[in-house]
Amino acid sequence: MANRHVLICTSWPYAHGLPHLGNFIPLLSGGVIKRYYNHTGDKVIHVSGSDSHGARMELQAHKEGITPRELVSRTHKKIKKLLADFNLDYTNYSWTESPTHKEFVRKTYKQAYDNGYIITKTEKKPYCNNCNKFLADRFISGECPHCGFKGALGNQCDKCGMLLEPEELINPQCEQCGKKNIEIKDTKHWYLALNKLQGKIKAYADKHPEWNEVTKEYTYRWFKKGLEPRPITRDIKWGIKAPFPGSEGKTIYVWADAVLGYVSAAIELAKKTRKPDEWKKFWKQECKQVYIHGKDNIPFHTIILPGLLIASGEDYNLPSQLSINYYLNWTGGHKFSKTRGVGVWSDEALKIYPKPDVWSFYLMINRPEKKDREFSWQELDKAINATLVGNIGNLYNRCLTFIKKHYKGELPKGEMDKEVRERIKNSFKKTSEVFEKGGVSRAVKETVRLSAFGNEYFQANEPWKVTKELAGDTIYNCYQILKAITIQLEPVMPSTCSKAWKLLGLKGEAGKARWGFKEEKKATINKPELLFKKVREGELERKYKKLK
Template sequence: MQTLVTTALPYANGQLHLGHLLEAIQADIFVRFLRQSGQPTLFLAGDDAHGTAIMISAEKQGISPETLIDNVQKSHVADFKNFLISFDHYHTTHSPENRELSALIYTRLQERGDISTRTITQAYDPVAELFLPDRYIRGTCPKCKTPDQYGDNCEVCGTTYSPTDLIDPVSAISGAKPVPRESEHYFFHLEHYTEFLQHYIQTAERLQPEVANKLQEWFHEGLKPWDISRDAPYFGFEIPDAPGKYFYVWLDAPVGYLACLAHFAKTHPDYSLEQYWAPESQTAIHHFIGKDIVYFHALFWPAMLQGAQFRTPSALHVHGYLTINGQKMSKSRGTFITAEHFAEHINPETLRYYFATKLSNHVEDIDLNLSDFMLRVNSDLVGKYVNLASRSAGFITKHFNGQLAPLLHDPALFAEAQAIRDTLETLYKTHEYGKAMREIMGLADRANQYIDHEKPWARIKTEGATETVQAICTQGLNLFRLLTLYLKPVLPETAGRVETFLQIPPLTWQDAEHPLLAHAIAPFTPLLTRITPEAIEALCPPPA
């Protein structure tokens, strides 16, 4: 079966941070596992490039929004490349394909009677001369009285409210007091899809159970029409036949999943939009998203697709937030780490591994404890995994001219290592990466214990034991090869270096079936180095 995998689209208004990478790495491990198993898999994403925030940021920088999003996209692509995210294509929502598809979906919904208009009252900045999104209004929380809070929720007490509830509200753009002003807006009648959505979210394996249960809160309150328009000035796509009215960013952003494929297909004739998104398509479609955007992806998005005669995603994989040293990422606390900054100081593959040890199929927040990160990487990857190869390869090169033995020393141990393949396959498929890493490191422990017990460094001094030493070290390197195969979705670059060292083709999941025997290998060179306290210190910028 063909599979399409997407991540949420990062907002084109700044650098990627480690929170973005958590999701990208989670999805990439899944994609690499599928490909390693021989399953055709297409991996797409792009930048979410519309909205008031981009318009305002570009104005502050003295550049056009188009220049801003182009610059940001280049930096995002470079960051994802550094962290070995294997996208087949990375596009943008500010594209002709997305404009056309957004208009098509809107028109089909309109023809079904799912679109209506009504006049609403909004906060307006009389100085900047624009309607203010809730996040661009600041004031004192009406509940806990904390000053300088957003117009939709308080970061201190967690209360949600309307901007009109704020005490002494001001525009975050000009500092002026917002004034109420009426405007006609366009609404999508989400409530028309209540029965469809109830069935959709309760379909087996579509969502994690805790996510499906949380979504029931929306049905208890009753689904309501969704405001899909914004007033000029606004950076985005104008609604057809509605001058001065623009699609709200959350309408055209998910359409970007389709637009990215449409753009990719223009230069890849074996692919088409219909192949993946037509109503009758049997392709598996997986969205990886954060828990903060579940409502858009599990309710609004499938309803739009259903009404516009496209198929809906097979599964949504929802993850929690990332904290650093137990705290929310914050420049003021020195815990806001960009992808670029991390890659300057520490091997990005080590973060892939650490995230993998923490990830499960549950919606759990993940903490990047930097001390634990250093200890875990140094112990698992350097002390167990790489060490197994280094302590075996030297003997093969020095005493046997790089030639592996024709037989294993302990076939039962190799069979035990082979036997966990099916378990790992299930764990990777179900996104239980933490459990998979524990299985793999358990095997690394047993492999190192085997070398410790057999002591090739002592046996080589015994006359007539050379063939046994060759078999022992061949055993060690075959266990290392299996560990590499199992870790390859997480450590693709290291796996590539191992393939060069062992002088073998790219490892596939089927290569676990047979050992590597009577085969010449290259001299061993270091594969990974330890993370130092100095690197961790350099990673954390001083508080802003």
């Protein structure tokens, strides 16, 4: 499998603020999967960026008395710092304000227009006579026509959950000026004619029977209903200017802008590295692409993005593998909400417990890959105290301490136990199969099982009861297990495994070790240190409540 080109694409977070733990999972997962491919000998790049445009940013900036660019620039810097704090080293973390991105978006939509896949429609939309502007969904509020809730926005009612159009609101008012001097006026918009592309998009989807059930369900539901033209322009100022004849004053819809960032970020990376054609190896030649995002974004990656790429006529690679996570909800099944103080945001997590590797371990072993899950303080305590300290940390400590005490820090000579050898080999095979399919959780659980096997092996052979010579084989085999665990956990816990690698006295770097079993016959360990420390039961939840 080595020497492939692999492109890791993580969904782009909105630049209105930092993500909560649920929204942080794709960003974290992308970093983990990218680091796995660092171990395989493949040529891998990882791209993502801050989704910086749209009505939400424009309105928030207005409320703060700053420009939209000032707002998103500030948040973009915070997100980049957050990624660094969590040891996430993206090959190129860009933003939709990038000149390369803007140029690519305009070029792609102009190509789609020239190829006959862009149409126009005249619509009736609310217009504020005070602000002299059409009101996009977040710029207007009013009474919900379904439940009567008076605080409904132009895209959805938060009380009954019904999706809305701005012109449906009763007794509406402008969110920017607070006035009700609103009338309905005609406005012209441009649409991506997905109906013309349905045959080609479905033919592409039909080539991927390996997609999981939720991906197929979300995708084929659209086909069954029949693809319809989708609006791609808006009457707002903050965004990428539409490239179509007669579209002056219009900008590209935020979703139709950001989804092309996977390509533009690769092009931008090629420019930065002064290899201007390098991006084509990931987009126009054989390449494994892995898209990492939440289940709500499935249609954007199986219908919208393929449709746009097909419409351009450029013969780009189309999305192949989708690594989907379900929702991580807050305790009790509640949704995260900053205004209501519900949930932990990614930057808050490090204030509660400043161990990014431990947060990564908890979120990845519990990554919701089959169904929605709830955050649990009790499960976090268990992950730290029982799994990391009691299982994995225990094996490191007892084995390395034994080597230091009885063999003066030198790995004793020994013979590989056949069962141990096969167990390690099978563990590498199983974890590799999970990562290669875009999974994470089952790979982490397999490594935890390997560690438990190592503890059982150590305990069953009782090296403390026999001579140094007889104990040597047990310690030698446990050391090989520890080396395997260090490699397998490195994608999830890079800082911890870098430290563990040094404690084991291994040469090179943990992050560059090849995935697979290689027997280590000689090593001089360093002074053993505890990799993990217990937390008092309920301590982290108490810190959270104090923070809130």
